[in-house]
Amino acid sequence: MPQSQKRSAVPLLCAVLAALSLMCAPVAAAEPPSRMGPQVVDSAEVLSGADEARVLAAVDRLYRDHQVKLWVIYVRDFAATAPRDWAARTSELSGFSDRDLLLAVAVDDRGYWLDGILPDEVSDGELDSLLAGTVEPALRERKWAQAGVDTADGIGAAMRGGGVSMRWLAGIAVVVVAIAGGLILFSRARRRAADRAALDTARGIDPTDSAALAALSLPTLHALSRERLVEIDDAVRTSTEELALAASEFGDTAVTPFRTALDAARAATAKAFTIRQQLDDAIPETPDQQRSMLIELLTTAGKADHELDAQVSDFDAMRDLLIDAPARLDGLTRDLVDLTARTPASDAELARLNSAYPASVLAPIRDNVRMATERIGFAEQNIDTARAALTRPVGQQGGAVAAIRGAEGAIGQARALLDAVDQAATNIQQARDGLPAALDELRGDLATAAGLTDFGGPELTAAVGTATTALSGAAAAADTDPLGAFHQAVTADAELDRAIAAASDRKLAVEDLRRRLDRALTDAAARIDAAASYISTRRGGVDAEARTRLSEAQRHLDEARGLAATAPDRALAGAQTAADLGGRALRQAQASVRAWESRQPMAGGGGQTGAVLGGILLDGFLRGSIGGAGRRGGFGGGGYRPGSFGGSSGSRRVSRGGRF
Structure with a gap:
């Protein structure tokens, strides 16, 4: 063979041998989920010795600083299993606890997944930023070790929180x-x-661990109790709203287990607020009594929280928001159109009321139309976000769930805000209509009291003086403040009636008392409704004191209604106490919201700020004021999340990942 032909045959022969070697090379077997051994496993053989040491150092650093274990495994593929399922099964086989996280990377499949319970100090937004902005770019560039190091260091940095x-x-x-x-x-x-x-x-203490709670100092127990009250109250309110939506979709029978859990949690929450009210009142308790009451409060609130959390999985399974999501979004859009159409009329009604009554009368609803407009805008943004999420491939549509919940919450609160404006005129008109009769009753009782001077004693004398003052004041304020005038007349008349009842044995005294009781119950209910509406639509900025007063006001009103038929005199006293506490709850809530607004970075709010104030997006309110920045991220940093049915903590399980 000529030399030139020999030279040309050599490359061809090498190519053939190379092809044969590839054909004969062993094919890497797919790796099914299995129990993790070392904390860093490189089944895909993509790490050098130095790379593996870097990843080990990073996960060791995370555990040393924060006691969180990050497990990292590199495999060729996920064995034809969905990344989410592969990672979840590996975590289950490995017996991981709620302080373990697993990062699984399939180098050939170009997929990854992070599985585990997200630490409280890390917000959802911080995790999304870490995965999308740091980990995924490293994986795309085949920087396998760097992706593991960045995951460990990023979680550690978020937990430190600056x-x-x-x-x-x-x-x-x-x-x-x-x-x-x-x-x-x-x-x-x-x-x-x-x-x-x-x-x-x-x-971090289990609320059922009485021994651990007893070891805490009194100031810590007081601060913790206020936090827990705000958290469980928000949880109950949000669960109530979510349950109403679920009942409208699936019927009362389907939601019976959740309603039972919510009723139990609501009763436990009321009991906890009662204890807090006793601690806050003017009657002092010894340190030992305070400790015992605080431990009972925390245990009661913790039990309510756990009862709600126990229903989260079943509730979410029943109300899977991705099922028929387009139709759900269409319904939300129709609600949005209806609310938008209502806004001008409500705004005009508010303007009319402002021109007719002093600002103090309308303080509870002064900002309702503006806030409703903000909630409408926020709902519209979330509807758009949800529709965009639904266009993504299956498995990447999870963002639609949070967006739908956010839109539902915003629409519900916008409706409540506008309803409060529309109802205000009715309440004022009821007070205006009832005021002449109340004043006539007061005048009649003053005339009756004049014939009982010899029998009434100091109590009747004082009641007559108060009633005379109230009569002139209520008559003067009838046009400008009918609600206040009605309350003043009813309160003075109730005091005068008690004095007359004590000095007179006339049969009609009881009937008169019952009529006054009806008005007192109406007055208390109106004041409690105003406070409840205000707190529910601004609960992100309302502290424990206002909520405690409101809970106590409702308790006294319920007791008064229960005693109305058998003990009207005691019922009247309870109704008056309820009205007084309802007014105090509203005043304290308004002061709390003003303090919250003064801490915000921008005046005027905006859609997201309004959603945080309304409790649609949740944040650690009291933790920001008591303990610094709190456990979640700040405004604009992704530290907020929409509420759902369940307790204050809900589920913090991480299941994030995708392709790179």
């Missing part, structure tokens, strides 16, 4: 101790830091 480290505090402590003049400031700062640390520790 807070003050203990080493830094220790350094500051040394400096401050060295400066005698700063000793007082340092002592206060250290006490606050200790209180925050104690509160952070207390948040």
Whole structure:
């Protein structure tokens, strides 16, 4: 063979041998889910020794700093199994706890999944930003080790949250101790830091563990109780709204188990608020009594929370928002159109009321139309977001669920806000219509009291003086403040009637008392409704004190209604107490909302700020005021999430991933 032909045959022969070697090479078997051994497993053989050491160092650092275990596994593929199912099955076989996270990467399938319980300190937005902005780009560039390191370091950074480290505090402590003049400031700062640390520790205690709760200091127990009251009250309110939607879809029979759990949680919550009211009233308790009451409060609220959380999975399974989602969104759009059409009339009604009555009379509904407009805008954004999410491939439509819930919550609150404006005129008209009769009753009782001077004593004298003042004041305010005038007349008349009843043995006294009781019950119900509507549509900015007063007002009103037939005198006293507490609840809620609004970065709010204030998007309100920045991210950082049926914690399970 000529030399040139030999040279040309060599490349051909090499190519043939290479092809044969590829044909004979063993095919990597698919790897099914199995129990994890080491914390970093490289079945795909894509890590060098140095790379594996870097990933191990990162996961060890995460555990050392935050006691969270991140397990990382690299495989060739997910064995024809959905990434979500492969990762979940591996976690199950490995016996992972709620402090374990699994990052599974299929290098040939170009897929990954993160599975486990997301730490409370990490918000959903922070996790999404980490995965989409850091981990996925590293995987796309085949930087396998870097993806594992970034996952561990990103979770650690989110858990730190930019807070003050203990080493830094220790350094500051040394400096401050060295400066005698700063000793007082340092002592206060250290006490606050200790209180925050104690509160952070207390948040992790099982509320049924009475021994662990008993070991906490009284200030920590008080702070924790206020947090838990806000959380369980928000959970009950949000669950009530979600249950109403579910009942309209599936009927009362289908939601019976959830209604039973909600009723039990509502009763437990009312009991917890009663305990808080007793702690807040003017009657002092000993430290031992306070500790016992606080432990009972926390245990009661924790039980209510757990009862709701136990129903979350079944509730979500029943009300899978991705089923028939387009039709659901069409219904929400129709609701949105109806509310938008209602807004001008409500705005005009509010303007008419403003021109007719002083600002103090309309304070509870002054911002309702503006807030309803914000909720409508927020709902519209979420509907658009949900429709966009539904255009994605199956398995990537999860964002539609949160968007639908957000839209439903916003539409519900917009309707409640506009209803409150429309109902205000009815309440005012009822007060205006009932005022002449109330004033006539008061005048008649004053005339009756004049003939009982010798029998009434100091009580009757005082009641007559109060009634005379109230009569002139209510008559003067009849046109400008009929609600206030009605309340003033009813209250004075009730006091006068009790004095007359004590001084007179006339049979008609009881009938008169019953008529006054009816008006007192109407007055109390109106004041409680106003406070409840205000708190429900602004619950993101309302603290425990206002909620406690409202819960107590409702309890006294319920008791008054129960006693109306058998003990009208006691029922009247209960109704008056309910009216007084309802008014205090509203005033305290308004002050709480003003304080919340003053802390916001931008005046005027906007759709998202309004959703946070309305409790549609949830955030740790009291934790921001008691313990710094709280456990979730800040405004605009993805630290908010829409509420759903269940307790205050809900589910924090992570199941995120995709293709890269």
